[in-house]
Amino acid sequence: MIRCSIQFMTVCLFWAVTGITASAQSVAVKVVADHADWVYKTGEKVRFSIMVTKDNKPLEDVTVVYETGLERMPPTVTGDLVLKKGGGMIDGGTLNVPGFLRCVVTVSIDGKPYRGLATAAFEPEQIRPTTTMPADFMAFWDKAKADAGRVPADAKMTLLSGQCTETVNVYEVSVQHYQRGARIYGVLSMPKKTGRYPAVLKVPGAGVGRYSPDISLSEKGVIVLRIGIHGLPFTLPDSAYKAIANGRLKGYPLFDHDNRDRYYFKRVFMGCIRAVDFLYSLPQFDGTNLAVAGGSQGGALTIATAALDSRVRYMVAYFPGLADLTGYLHGRTGGWPHMLKDAANVTKEEVETSAYYDMANFARLINIPGFYSWGFNDETCPPTTTYAVYNTIRAPKELLIVKESGHQYTPEQRVRMDGWLLEKLKNHKPE
Numbered sequence: 391m392i393r394c395s396i397q398f399m400t401v402c403l404f405w406a407v408t409g410i411t412a413s414a415q416s417v418a419v420k421v422v423a424d425h426a427d428w429v430y431k432t433g434e435k436v437r438f439s440i441m442v443t444k445d446n447k448p449l450e451d452v453t454v455v456y457e458t459g460l461e462r463m464p465p466t467v468t469g470d471l472v473l474k475k476g477g478g479m480i481d482g483g484t485l486n487v488p489g490f491l492r493c494v495v496t497v498s499i500d501g502k503p504y505r506g507l508a509t510a511a512f513e514p515e516q517i518r519p520t521t522t523m524p525a526d527f528m529a530f531w532d533k534a535k536a537d538a539g540r541v542p543a544d545a546k547m548t549l550l551s552g553q554c555t556e557t558v559n560v561y562e563v564s565v566q567h568y569q570r571g572a573r574i575y576g577v578l579s580m581p582k583k584t585g586r587y588p589a590v591l592k593v594p595g596a597g598v599g600r601y602s603p604d605i606s607l608s609e610k611g612v613i614v615l616r617i618g619i620h621g622l623p624f625t626l627p628d629s630a631y632k633a634i635a636n637g638r639l640k641g642y643p644l645f646d647h648d649n650r651d652r653y654y655f656k657r658v659f660m661g662c663i664r665a666v667d668f669l670y671s672l673p674q675f676d677g678t679n680l681a682v683a684g685g686s687q688g689g690a691l692t693i694a695t696a697a698l699d700s701r702v703r704y705m706v707a708y709f710p711g712l713a714d715l716t717g718y719l720h721g722r723t724g725g726w727p728h729m730l731k732d733a734a735n736v737t738k739e740e741v742e743t744s745a746y747y748d749m750a751n752f753a754r755l756i757n758i759p760g761f762y763s764w765g766f767n768d769e770t771c772p773p774t775t776t777y778a779v780y781n782t783i784r785a786p787k788e789l790l791i792v793k794e795s796g797h798q799y800t801p802e803q804r805v806r807m808d809g810w811l812l813e814k815l816k817n818h819k820p821e
Contacts, residue, residue, distance in 0.1 A: 419506030448476025519750035576617035588679035643727035765795025
């Protein structure tokens, strides 16, 4: 079961964006594109069917309001429709260039608003990024790594006996990273049985809070380190995380986003690399067999870490953020956290800084196998932006699309991603 909590699983962003609560709803707005896979050729028309149900029974003679257009952009068509015999159909139009066309439908039932959507893909494998890689991209990040590498790790581990199981030990971990006194915190789960094991670094989605150990993966013989990015211990009360999230860290994804040296994610990327340092320092680690995994913000951290650290052998990234951020300057959506969405007022400094943090540029450096997954209905990390990154990667890659999914991962995705990781880690042969 997936629950929203102070622990901030990336699924929470989905509920926040859509306004849907996690509890079951008696009223549902179902929108479906007329191709089974929701994929079209450019110039081909899409039709969207609409049905409103209550307690799984279609409602008749209700009026819905619909709009169609590019993701997160002003709609190109709006209208209303009275649903006869429980359903209706609208002409969604087409796209003449690769991209995504979204239909959003709203209805008011008993004074309450309800919403549904479907998103048609037009030759998504042809989507290309709008950002460009700065000439000194690698020089910038090589210097950042060198500067951070001079900071002593000063790693600390504290056994969390209350979270240990018969077969897995759990520790709180903290490591100094980009400057003296700055620390990242994580929760480490590790098989108790003497031996050397593969490892996974799990990087977080957006938010402020604590994370639970990945006991299930460690029970299968894998060391797992789940980190936070804000320098906060995982032992604070929930009220403290809430206060910090609404206080000094409110809006952190945009902190200094007009300065490439001070942008918040510079220290975050360096923290991820320091976490890899820590895993390599463990005597229980097999010394070669390491993966990084995460979604949303964590999908971006996965791609950046894999691109910047050659010790990473495998990666799993789902609906990555920080993807093709300049899309808004080219008449289409950009990626989370949408710092360039006010295209008419963005500054030269904001655009220049974005290029050093855009996953489309990191994607050009990926040379390891990866598993990727997202849905067409993602409103936080739109599929146009994630495809722009994915299509740039030339390394071996596998993509799982769950088309109806929004900004959350499904049980199917979880099973497939964990299975892919375990298969790669267990079958890896040390060089």
